[in-house]
Each structure stands twice: as structure tokens, then as C-alpha cells.
Amino acid sequence: MKILVPVKRVIDYNVKILLKADGTGVETANVKMSMNPFDEIAVEEAVRLKEAGKATEIVAVSVGPSGCQETLRTALAMGADRAILVQTDTETQPLAVAKILKALVDKEGPTLVILGKQAIDDDCNQTGQMLAALLGWGQGTFASDVALGDGSVTVIREIDGGLETVELKLPAIVTADLRLNEPRYASLPNIMKAKKKPLETVTPAALGVDVAPRLTTLKVVEPAKRKAGVKVPDVATLVDKLKNEARVI
Amino acid sequence: MTILILAEHDNAILKPATLNTVTAAAKIGGDIHVLVAGKGAQGVAEAASKIVGVSKVLLVDDAAYEHALAEPLAAFLVEIGRNYSHILAPATSVGKNVLPRVAALLDVAAVSDITGVVSEDIFERPIYAGNAIATVQSRDGVKVVTVRTTAFEAAGPGGSAPVETVSATGNPGLSSFVSAELSKSERPELTSARIVISGGRGMQSGDNFHLLEAIADKLGAAVGASRAAVDAGFVPNDYQVGQTGKIVAPELYIAVGISGAIQHLAGMKDSKVIVAINKDEEAAIFQVADYGLVTDLFKALPELAEAL
Numbered sequence: 426m427k428i429l430v431p432v433k434r435v436i437d438y439n440v441k442i443l444l445k446a447d448g449t450g451v452e453t454a455n456v457k458m459s460m461n462p463f464d465e466i467a468v469e470e471a472v473r474l475k476e477a478g479k480a481t482e483i484v485a486v487s488v489g490p491s492g493c494q495e496t497l498r499t500a501l502a503m504g505a506d507r508a509i510l511v512q513t514d515t516e517t518q519p520l521a522v523a524k525i526l527k528a529l530v531d532k533e534g535p536t537l538v539i540l541g542k543q544a545i546d547d548d549c550n551q552t553g554q555m556l557a558a559l560l561g562w563g564q565g566t567f568a569s570d571v572a573l574g575d576g577s578v579t580v581i582r583e584i585d586g587g588l589e590t591v592e593l594k595l596p597a598i599v600t601a602d603l604r605l606n607e608p609r610y611a612s613l614p615n616i617m618k619a620k621k622k623p624l625e626t627v628t629p630a631a632l633g634v635d636v637a638p639r640l641t642t643l644k645v646v647e648p649a650k651r652k653a654g655v656k657v658p659d660v661a662t663l664v665d666k667l668k669n670e671a672r673v674i
Numbered sequence: 675m676t677i678l679i680l681a682e683h684d685n686a687i688l689k690p691a692t693l694n695t696v697t698a699a700a701k702i703g704g705d706i707h708v709l710v711a712g713k714g715a716q717g718v719a720e721a722a723s724k725i726v727g728v729s730k731v732l733l734v735d736d737a738a739y740e741h742a743l744a745e746p747l748a749a750f751l752v753e754i755g756r757n758y759s760h761i762l763a764p765a766t767s768v769g770k771n772v773l774p775r776v777a778a779l780l781d782v783a784a785v786s787d788i789t790g791v792v793s794e795d796i797f798e799r800p801i802y803a804g805n806a807i808a809t810v811q812s813r814d815g816v817k818v819v820t821v822r823t824t825a826f827e828a829a830g831p832g833g834s835a836p837v838e839t840v841s842a843t844g845n846p847g848l849s850s851f852v853s854a855e856l857s858k859s860e861r862p863e864l865t866s867a868r869i870v871i872s873g874g875r876g877m878q879s880g881d882n883f884h885l886l887e888a889i890a891d892k893l894g895a896a897v898g899a900s901r902a903a904v905d906a907g908f909v910p911n912d913y914q915v916g917q918t919g920k921i922v923a924p925e926l927y928i929a930v931g932i933s934g935a936i937q938h939l940a941g942m943k944d945s946k947v948i949v950a951i952n953k954d955e956e957a958a959i960f961q962v963a964d965y966g967l968v969t970d971l972f973k974a975l976p977e978l979a980e981a982l
Contacts, residue, residue: 441936442802451806519774520783545917547801549786550770554744555778563848564744566771569911579852584767585865585920587912590852591743597848603901603918604911639783643796643809651943654964656955660977663949663967671947671964673869673926674893674982 426479428471429535430505431486431526432464434496435546448644451546460496463541465503466601469608470571471539472504479573480537482506486529488522490514494624501619502611508624513636519547521629521636523555528632530560535596537578542567542600553600563593567602675704675794678732678755680747680763680772681722685712685740688721690866691764693828696725698821699762700829701791705729708835709754711747713740719837726832736842741851742768748775750843755780755816759794765820765921766865773820782814789825803917803940823865824923824944857912859897861887864915867896869926870945872915873908874900874938876931876952876971880908885975886930892982898922900932916941931971934959951975 436442436451437459443452460468474480485500487493488511497508511525530538543550557564565571565580569588572579573595582589583602611619629636657663667674677699682689692708699706707730710719719733732754738746751772755761761776763769765787777784789807790798796811797819864870871886871893883897890897898920899913915922917940927945932938934950934957942948943962950963953970960966967974 436802442805444806451802518783520778520781523778545803548799548803548917549774549784551774551777551784551786554771554774555784557744558748558775558778561846561848564771564775565849566744567767582767583911584854585912586863587854587856587910589741589854591849592852593849594847639812639814640785641811641813643811645801645806645808648800648804648807651948651962653961654948654966656960656966656968659969660967660974660981663965664978664981666965667926667947667949671926673947 426537427482427484427533427535428474428480429484429486429530429533429538430468430471430500431538431540431552432468432496432500433461433541433544434458434487434489434493435461435544438462438545444645444647448646450642450645458492460499461541461544463543463601465608466603466605467539467541468500468503468505469606470601473606474573475504484509484533484535486511486526488513488517488525497624498619499611501622502616503609507622510624510626511629511632512626513629515636516638517636518638518640519549519551519555520639521634522552523559524634525629525632525636526556527559528634537595537597537599539599539601542602553598557598562597564598564600565591565593566600568599569602569604571599571605675759677702677704677706677760677762678758679706679708680751680761680769681708681710681718682764682766682768683710683712683715683718685715686717688718690828691766691823692722693725694823694826695762695764695821696727696829697826698788698791699760700727702760702794704759707732709734711739711750713737723835723837724831724833725829727829728833728835731835731837732840733837734840734842738842738845742772743849743851744771744775745848746845747772748779749846751776752779753843754840758816760817760819762819762821764823769820773818777818780816780818782816782818783812785810785812785817785819787820787822789822803936804943805936822921824921857910861890862894862896864896864898864920864922867924869893869895870898870915870922870924871895871928871930872898872900872932873903873930874932875902875906877903877908883909888979889975889982892979900935900938929959929963930975932959933957934962
């Protein structure tokens with residue numbers, strides 16, 4: 426059984442973002458980039474399924490500029506077997522990425538695609554659901570547990586009021602939530618080995634996919650800032666302020 | 675121009691998130707229809723018909739929609755959604771699961787988690803955990819949009835829309851519901867509570883959350899937690915407030931033993947009044963707090979419970 430794991434290169438989650446002065450977006454030049462944290466969880470889950478003898482091959486995929494090779498090498502170092510870079514310098518939005526992934530699924534024939542539930546840059550939370558739609562597959566989004574059965578997969582999902590368990594026919598899509606697992610750090614020997622693993626590069630055009638953005642970003646600005654308020658000396662003053670100044674209790 | 679809103683409900687009760695979504699729709703303009711898809715959800719449809727600004731309620735009652743599974747629900751929405759200018763849902767776990775699937779089936783973009791409506795096709799939405807606000811324009815024929823409910827007021831009562839029953843489109847049979855394990859609480863829901871009191875790693879244990887609960891019960895508040903508290907196993911994940919948890923914007927947010935990581939601030943910084951109780955006076959949470967109390971929470975919480 427083959428598993429496909431798409432990974433996105435994003436600004437590292439520890440970096441404080443800077444907006445471009447012209448208001449067109451976020452500065453990404455000379456900024457530390459990493460694999461989207463939810464995608465690390467997706468890779469980890471795939472590797473664990475392989476280690477448990479339930480999967481035979483893990484193919485990591487990334488869509489974006491040549492720098493995404495680095496992200497794919499990280500996936501390979503974590504345990505993916507080979508990688509595909511769909512190289513483009515165009516901004517790729519979730520629908521375009523889903524179409525690219527569908528083309529790759531048609532070619533590769535995986536039984537399971539595991540994605541991060543959301544990228545921490547655009548915070549869209551769409552690609553997995555869109556890919557499931559285009560493939561006509563079931564979707565187990567926001568997964569905190571994945572159990573592969575015979576012809577089906579049982580997914581425990583994080584929902585607003587608690588947890589929900591669903592069963593999906595295979596092949597299926599799973600999107601990883603935070604508590605699915607704790608991703609491993611790649612060891613140095615594995616990082617060295619990853620350099621020799623196959624990494625193939627294709628283009629969206631070769632896959633027959635039009636990646637033109639559907640949404641136009643008109644501007645990107647800083648959110649309204651909150652000002653720090655006052656320190657209060659004790660609980661009595663706090664309660665008084667909440668009652669008589671803020672009038673919220 | 676007619677907008678279709680996917681109602682959030684549990685087959686018995688219409689969830690308040692729907693009301694905020696109606697307000698977002700009213701800002702876009704045009705007729706507003708509300709779709710109630712469920713099983714035995716007649717009462718929900720009647721509740722939806724009373725929301726001011728709603729001109730029609732569509733009720734589709736079928737076992738396929740009982741648990742809001744994305745596959746049958748999206749298949750249905752695509753059938754009826756083609757005739758609408760916009761399809762909206764609150765950005766809840768249901769809306770976030772279903773609407774991108776609908777968008778892809780319609781071959782249109784989805785616009786996630788909008789916090790502002792500029793015009794019928796221009797929306798504001800937070801990116802990078804709310805550290806930037808993007809204004810985006812959709813030129814697709816159908817705009818598929820999820821709404822951050824805390825950014826819009828709840829629509830009030832006063833409507834009297836007709837309820838029209840529509841036929842189900844069947845279940846593609848890709849998925850089945852097995853079970854749900856919902857947190858039971860007498861307290862209000864986190865995302866709709868007027869007051870929220872949250873604990874962080876400083877609470878030291880799950881048992882200590884009873885200190886917050888005592889105050890929550892006096893204030894009629896919901897209890898939340900930071901990701902650190904959830905990761906430490908103090909409370910279940912559905913307590914989590916933050917970028918990776920729930921987004922809340924109550925009138926009063928009390929952060930107790932929470933340092934104020936960006937991740938957490940992303941989930942609560944739009945609250946009207948923020949109180950921080952933390953013994954570390956350098957904690958980042960004080961930079962967004964209207965009222966800060968630098969003290970040991972184990973001393974302050976019993977005092978606060980006493981004073982209320």
C-alpha cells in the first residue's frame with residue numbers, strides 16, 4: 426500500500442512575520458523556512474504506518490519554487506521513500522494544489538493521502554477536503570487517530586464539541602490535527618541517507634493543470650493592535666474595575 | 675443575488691454560530707436562504723425561520739445528513755448551491771470540513787474564515803495566525819465562504835420566513851458515522867460564551883482547573899485552556915483556545931497562568947476586555963491585557979471566587 430504525503434514549505438513557525446512595505450504580502454526573502462508543522466505530523470503518521478508494516482511506500486510531494494526541495498529532503502529524512510517536486514514560481518492556491526495532487530494520485534495510485542489540516546501561512550484549511558472532492562474519496566479531516574482496516578480506515582476527528590469517529594472506504598484522504606502524533610527529529614545518518622533518495626521534478630503544465638490563482642490578494646495589512654492596559658494591585662481592585670469601569674460583570 | 679447559508683445545528687438546536695453567519699450574509703447583501711440539513715431537524719428549521727433577515731429556510735431531512743458527514747452534505751450543497759451567488763457557513767468544524775469540498779466540486783475557490791465583508795466579492799481574512807489581515811477578491815461565479823463568527827454580531831429574532839422541504843440527493847456511501855464523544859458541560863459553549871476563563875501551564879494540573887470552574891460557575895462563564903495546558907494533559911483538546919484550537923471573542927476573557935504565546939493570542943485577542951493573572955510580570959499576555967494582576971494564581975483564584 427502506497428501513501429502520498431503532500432508537504433508545504435512555509436515561514437518557520439518561530440519567525441515573527443514582516444509585511445512588505447507596499448502592502449502586497451508577507452516578506453519571505455531571507456526568512457527561515459520550514460515544513461508546515463501539520464505536514465510534519467502527516468509525514469510522521471505515514472512513516473509509523475510503514476513501520477507497522479501497513480504501508481509499503483511513502484511518496485512526499487511539494488508544490489512550489491525550487492526551495493521546496495529542502496522541505497522534501499526533510500520528509501525523506503523522516504522516512505519518506507521518494508519525493509516529487511511540482512515546480513512553479515506562481516502562487517499556488519488550495520484549489521490549484523488539489524488539482525496538481527489529483528493528477529499525481531491518478532499517476533501514483535496511493536491508497537491513502539495524508540495531509541496537514543492547514544498551512545500556518547495562509548491558514549486556509551482547504552487542500553485535503555478539495556483533493557477528496559476532486560477524487561470522489563471520503564475525507565477524515567482533523568484526525569487525532571488513524572486505524573487502517575481491511576478496505577477501510579477508521580479516523581477519530583477533533584470536532585468542536587469533542588471527538589467523532591468515522592469510517593471511510595479506501596482509498597481515502599486524512600488530514601492531520603495536532604494530537605495525531607509527535608513528529609520525530611530526523612537523525613544525522615537519516616539526513617545523509619535522504620540526500621541519496623530519489624527526488625523527481627515535474628511542472629504543473631506537464632501534469633495538465635492550470636495553476637492560475639482564483640483569488641486576488643488586494644492588500645495585506647497589520648491587524649489592529651491592542652494596547653496594554655493597567656496593572657491592578659489586588660483582586661479587590663480587579664473586581665471593582667470589572668464592575669464599575671469595564672462593566673462586564 | 676441570493677445567499678445560501680448552511681445552518682449549524684445538532685438536529686435539535688440551532689447553534690448560535692448560524693446567527694453570526696446571517697449577519698455576515700446581510701453585509702454582503704441580497705436574499706438570504708438558510709439550509710437545514712439533518713434528520714428530524716424540523717425544530718431547527720423553525721428556529722432558523724425566525725432569524726431576522728432570512729427570507730427562506732430549506733429543510734432537507736434525511737438520515738444521510740444526521741451527522742453532517744462531508745461527503746453526502748457536499749454532494750447535496752453542490753446540487754442546490756449552483757443557483758446561488760454565495761454559499762456561506764460558520765467556520766466551525768462542520769463548515770471547515772464541508773465547504774472546501776463544495777468549492778472544489780463547483781470548481782471555485784473557497785474563502786476561509788472571513789472577518790470582514792468589503793463588498794459582495796471582496797473579503798477580509800486573517801492569515802499567519804491573525805498576524806496579518808489579507809483583503810481578497812473572488813471572481814468565481816459562486817463564492818464559497820466560511821465566516822469567523824466572533825467577527826460578526828449575532829442576528830436577532832423577528833423573522834418569519836417560510837420553510838420549504840427539499841428532497842435529499844442520496845449518500846455517495848464513502849463514509850459512515852461510528853460514534854461521537856462529546857464533552858458534557860453545564861457551562862456555556864466556549865465560542866458563544868459571554869465570559870471565558872482559561873487556564874495555562876501555570877495551573878500545574880488538571881485537578882486545579884476546579885479553581886477556574888468555581889469562578890466560571892459564579893460568572894456563567896465557559897472554561898478554556900491554552901495549548902500548553904492541553905499538551906500537558908490537564909484538560910481535553912476541545913478546551914483549547916488559540917490558532918490551533920477555538921477562536922473566541924467574549925466580552926470578558928480571563929487568562930490565568932497563561933504566558934501569552936502568539937498561538938494563544940491568535941485565539942482570544944479580539945475579546946472586548948482581557949484580564950491576565952500571572953506571577954511572571956514579563957509575561958507577554960500582559961501586553962494585550964486591559965487589566966493585569968501580577969500574583970500567584972493559587973492565591974488570587976480563591977480570593978476572586980470569594981469576591982464575586
